[in-house]
Amino acid sequence: MPNQSLNGFYVIDTAKAALEEACPGIVSCADIVALAAREAVHLNKGPFYEVPTGRRDGRVSSAAEALANLPSSYADIVELKSIFANKGLSAKDLVVLSGAHTIGKGDVDPSLDPNYVAKLRQKCKPENATTTVEMDPGSFKTFDTSYYKLVSKRRGLFHSDAALLNDKVTRAYVGRQVLSSRPSFFGDFAKSMVNMGKIGVLTGNAGEIRRNCALVN
Numbered sequence: 001m002p003n004q005s006l007n008g009f010y011v012i013d014t015a016k017a018a019l020e021e022a023c024p025g026i027v028s029c030a031d032i033v034a035l036a037a038r039e040a041v042h043l044n045k046g047p048f049y050e051v052p053t054g055r056r057d058g059r060v061s062s063a064a065e066a067l068a069n070l071p072s073s074y075a076d077i078v079e080l081k082s083i084f085a086n087k088g089l090s091a092k093d094l095v096v097l098s099g100a101h102t103i104g105k106g107d108v109d110p111s112l113d114p115n116y117v118a119k120l121r122q123k124c125k126p127e128n129a130t131t132t133v134e135m136d137p138g139s140f141k142t143f144d145t146s147y148y149k150l151v152s153k154r155r156g157l158f159h160s161d162a163a164l165l166n167d168k169v170t171r172a173y174v175g176r177q178v179l180s181s182r183p184s185f186f187g188d189f190a191k192s193m194v195n196m197g198k199i200g201v202l203t204g205n206a207g208e209i210r211r212n213c214a215l216v217n
Contacts, residue, residue: 009213012036016213029213030055034197041189044103046143049190052197056207059216073158077166087199089192095170096192099177099185101161102147145185148177 012032019027031053042048071083084094151161151174164170177183208217 012213016210020211025209025211027053027209028055028057029210030057030202032213037193041100041143041193044143047186047190049193052194054203056202056204057210057213057216058202058207061216071160073160075160075163077163077170080160080163081167087196089195089199091167091169092173092188093192093195095164095173096185096188097196098161098164099145099147099189101157102145103143145177145183148174148183148185152178 012029015032015036016027016029019032031051034051034055035053038049038051069083069087071080075083080094081091084090089097147156147161150156151164154162154165156162156164164174177185211217
């Protein structure tokens with residue numbers, strides 16, 4: 001089950017409550033999430049970028065549907081590229097958005113540098129299945145390019161991170177971010193986030209503006 005360490009939904013709920021009091025029925029939860037993602041990146045020293053707004057919320061929330069549309073951390077490069085292509089995203093979007101693993105924590109995966117595995121074993125005890133570790137040790141609270149340095153050394157936390165080295169487009173991008181004195185990651189990330197934010201958008205009379213982000217009206 002992915003994203004078990006995902007939290008902070010109270011921030012979305014707090015923002016929604018304030019907006020409903022000030023301008024009821026105007027700002028969707030979908031827009032709040034997109035804007036909150038931008039703010040989280042920027043607060044962690046990442047890029048600030050313009051977020052197109054005007055989305056409406058869906059009338060159906062399905063955990064099974066969400067899981068079916070999320071790339072698995074165990075996916076290989078062929079599967080990852082296919083999933084992204086089905087959403088209108090390119091191989092470049094894949095490797096750029098994977099760079100978000102520069103912040104946060106996650107569960108460990110087997111296809112790692114053996115020396116790194118030894119270090120992770122000190123943190124991840126077999127009797128504790130809920131342990132999470134930093135996806136970008138030493139820099140997991142800062143949005144930067146150090147994730148790509150780890151991937152280039154096969155020290156990405158997930159199998160899907162290591163998979164980026166198995167395609168010429170994604171491998172070349174990793175290499176450029178590691179070697180360049182002026183990496184393009186920040187600008188690329190802003191563009192790819194906007195691209196991702198266009199997936200399945202409801203506008204006009206479709207969907208609704210939820211009063212509570214956890215519930216349909």
